[in-house]
Amino acid sequence: MKVVILDGETMGADIDFSPISCRFDTVIYPRTSMDERAGRLAEAEAVVVNKVVIDREALENAPRVKLVCVFAVGYNNIDVDYCRSRGIRVRNVPAYCVDSVAQHTFALLFQLTESLNYYDGFVKSGLYSQSGLANHLGRPFREIAGKKWGIIGMGAIGRRVADIASAFGAGVSYASLSGAERKEKYPRVSPEELLRESDIISVHAPLNENTANFINADALALMKPTAVIVNVGRGGIINSAHLAAAIDGGVIAGAAIDVFPTEPPEENDPLMKVKNMDRLVLTPHIAWSSVEARARCIEITAENIAALEAGEERNDVWSPQ
Secondary structure (H helix, E strand, O other), X not given: OEEEEOOHHHHOOOOOOXXXXXXXXXXXXXXXXXXXXXXXXXXXOEEEEOOOOEOHHHHOOOOOOOEEEEOOOOOOOEOHXXXXXXXXXXXXXXXXXXXXXXXXXXXXXXXXXOOHHHHHHHHHOOHHHHHOOOOOOOOOOOOOOOOEEEEEOOOHHHHHHHHHHHHOOOEEEEEXXXXXXXXXXXXXXXXXXXXXXXXXXXXXXXXXOOOXXXXXXXXXXXXXXXXXXXXXXXXXXXXXXXXXXXXXXXXXXEEEEOOOOOOOOOOOOHXXXXXXXXXXXXXXXXXXXXXXXXHHHHHHHHHHHHHHHHOOOOOOOOOOO
């Protein structure tokens, strides 16, 4: 099986690709531009990407391709309809980063709500030593216990976050933007109620027609002025310009963002221009990327390729998972 990995650099310099490269004839490109895709896929049988767009233009001169694998849960960078029309299987890695993303959700929240950079700097600067006081309460913080936590995207990651939030003593509810009915141990509320009632909202949904631009000016206006939002789903779910205005205007208390509509964000991205940066925490799309999660991602992708080579049936992205 001829395997071509188009953006290996996105998995980190420390990653070990041997679960794939030791089993298959593998070519690994650190990065691939839009213009380079077709040439690099001409002889490929399996294509592996993280963020590179795989569409008709990339595949129409690659007649041997049988499989597209995504180093991710989301697959909005893959033209699934075109692949299906060609009989090309498409497989993602649905559950590899549940613990990693859940952990980072709380890391972002704590950084935002407990002002950890501020307090760390206060001590390291010597101001604490000079203060003459045993403590310093320059930026008070509140407990999670007793707060209302709203989940947007109650999949595997959303459930893990819900369980942890519940362990902290929060009352958890969720909203389904797709309208899908399913059994959950947490109450489902309308999107409007979730926005109005939640003290903390975390976003774990994929980007699709139901979620795109959901958090806009109207949605933010429904939120409490003391509420915060954490987005570890997809950047396009939140309107960056509207969020920036809401933060600077005091419409909400703050936000923590790991994902952006364009990655990396452009220099003129509205979130780069927020005046009250102490109410905004930004990380460069790393929630998924613990060492353990990336290793799992490689292993599962290798198994997806091996399953196709062996003729085994596995779920594609359009199959029930």
